Amino acid sequence: MKVCKFGGTSVASAEQIMKVAGIISSDRTRRIVVVSAPGKRYPEDRKVTDMLIRLADAALDNKDTGPLLAEVVGRFRLIAEGLGLGGDFISTVEEDLMARLNADRPHAGRFMDLMKAAGEDNNARLVAAYLTQIGIEAVYMSPMEAGLIVEGPAGDGMADPECYARLSKLKDESRVIVFPGFFGYTKDGVLCTFGRGGSDITGAILAASTGADMYENFTDVDGVFAANPNVVNNPALIGKMTYREMRELAYNGFTVLHDESLMPAFTHSVPVNIKNTNNPAAPGTLIVKERECKTQPVIGIAADSGFSTLYVDKYLMNREMGFGRRLLGILEDEQISFEHTPTGIDNMSVIIRNKFLTPEKEERILRRCFEELKVDDAHINSDYSMIVLVGETMRYSKGLAARAAMALAGSGTNIEMINQGSSEVSIVFGVKKEDEKKALRAVYNEFFVPAHAHTF
Ligand SMILES: Nc1ncnc2c1ncn2[C@@H]1O[C@H](COP(=O)(O)OP(=O)(O)O)[C@@H](O)[C@H]1O
Numbered sequence: 001m002k003v004c005k006f007g008g009t010s011v012a013s014a015e016q017i018m019k020v021a022g023i024i025s026s027d028r029t030r031r032i033v034v035v036s037a038p039g040k041r042y043p044e045d046r047k048v049t050d051m052l053i054r055l056a057d058a059a060l061d062n063k064d065t066g067p068l069l070a071e072v073v074g075r076f077r078l079i080a081e082g083l084g085l086g087g088d089f090i091s092t093v094e095e096d097l098m099a100r101l102n103a104d105r106p107h108a109g110r111f112m113d114l115m116k117a118a119g120e121d122n123n124a125r126l127v128a129a130y131l132t133q134i135g136i137e138a139v140y141m142s143p144m145e146a147g148l149i150v151e152g153p154a155g156d157g158m159a160d161p162e163c164y165a166r167l168s169k170l171k172d173e174s175r176v177i178v179f180p181g182f183f184g185y186t187k188d189g190v191l192c193t194f195g196r197g198g199s200d201i202t203g204a205i206l207a208a209s210t211g212a213d214m215y216e217n218f219t220d221v222d223g224v225f226a227a228n229p230n231v232v233n234n235p236a237l238i239g240k241m242t243y244r245e246m247r248e249l250a251y252n253g254f255t256v257l258h259d260e261s262l263m264p265a266f267t268h269s270v271p272v273n274i275k276n277t278n279n280p281a282a283p284g285t286l287i288v289k290e291r292e293c294k295t296q297p298v299i300g301i302a303a304d305s306g307f308s309t310l311y312v313d314k315y316l317m318n319r320e321m322g323f324g325r326r327l328l329g330i331l332e333d334e335q336i337s338f339e340h341t342p343t344g345i346d347n348m349s350v351i352i353r354n355k356f357l358t359p360e361k362e363e364r365i366l367r368r369c370f371e372e373l374k375v376d377d378a379h380i381n382s383d384y385s386m387i388v389l390v391g392e393t394m395r396y397s398k399g400l401a402a403r404a405a406m407a408l409a410g411s412g413t414n415i416e417m418i419n420q421g422s423s424e425v426s427i428v429f430g431v432k433k434e435d436e437k438k439a440l441r442a443v444y445n446e447f448f449v450p451a452h453a454h455t456f
Pocket residue numbers: 006007008009010036039197218219220221223224225226227228229230253254255256257
């Protein structure tokens with residue numbers, strides 16, 4: 001049995017949904033289908049989820065919601081009409097959106113989640129209706145009815161593994177299940193979404209809980225490339241990789257898969273296959289527990305912007321027991337998680353994602369560094385990017401960091417920070433944001449383009 005997830009680009013239009021139906025009907029083992037909200041049809045297009053966020057913001061600000069509501073309904077109308085679904089379907093979408101807009105709003109974040117989830121929820125109903133119309137026995141399944149429990153802050157929930165036993169019953173359904181991605185319900189029955197791109201997580205949870213033989217994740221590219229295809233021209237396609245490699249790459253900028261979707265698949269040993277809805281015959285990328293490594297120690301290179309460095313300096317820091325713990329404690333008090341902590345004798349940097357910082361938080365952190373830790377200097381610099389080399393077998397290869405550093409130097413990029421994790425599955429180079437693209441291309445060329453590659 002296979003669980004298939006179709007991303008926003010795969011369900012962005014009537015034509016795309018027809019391809020999805022073709023993929024489902026071509027393989028009877030595709031029993032559970034997770035869908036995202038309609039995504040972009042072309043680069044400048046708007047995702048339905050982004051439209052819904054604007055709609056929810058307008059409602060929260062007591063602004064006119066009419067035009068934004070019409071935009072969402074218009075998008076669903078276009079798809080439904082293209083699939084030959086009657087006007088009744090659109091009335092249902094409209095009523096559903098109105099009910100969400102008129103729901104009680106005790107908490108702005110929960111209201112936002114309720115609105116965001118409308119994209120996936122209505123799309124799953126639409127896809128189920130279309131499959132039924134063309135003769136595939138299919139049923140829409142609500143995450144509430146199925147028992148998908150998601151707890152945590154609004155917009156950033158995590159599934160409760162206790163719900164797996166209940167979800168496992170989905171495998172007994174004889175019809176094709178169409179399940180909306182991206183959200184579930186708390187134990188108290190409140191809707192909670194995962195982070196952005198979280199339909200991947202729904203698919204992984206259903207694959208793990210039902211013991212699927214494969215989790216197929218359909219997108220708009222032939223698989224996972226060794227570098228972002230929007231930056232590197234025609235990058236190599238990765239045939240097979242491990243969960244750990246994919247998690248590292250996804251966490252560090254490979255947006256093709258949500259990094260949190262690897263854990264359920266890993267713990268339940270479900271192989272993941274990234275495939276192309278527009279080219280389903282291509283084998284795609286297979287993600288498994290172990291892979292044989294031949295000659296390529298670096299399997300992929302990720303790059304991501306949006307990092308800041310908190311730098312602190314204090315003479316004789318090395319003699320002060322608990323300094324690092326107290327510095328990280330200040331960040332913990334601000335609910336900030338950190339990425340890396342390169343240290344010197346008398347100084348320490350903490351690399352933080354910008355999304356955790358606000359001007360108020362920065363002010364409090366720096367003040368406490370001076371007042372409580374009595375540092376000589378403390379400042380926060382933003383606009384950093386991380387270039388991350390990933391590969392399970394990098395640890396057996398000598399000179400990789402040197403080769404990457406030479407490539408960066410050759411491209412005129414200054415290295416701001418280096419971190420080689422203890423697992424040695426990744427090496428991280430911090431660079432200035434403005435150097436990110438040229439740095440990525442230079443390191444990619446070093447390891448993947450034969451004219452540049454050397455062997456050690
Ligand atoms: N290393 C990579 N390999 C493949 N795709 C990548 C990579 N890095 C970024 N991407 C981007 O991820 C996109 C697919 O993810 P996404 O847009 O979220 O698709 P979906 O709509 O299927 O969820 C690709 O079109 C590509 O632009």
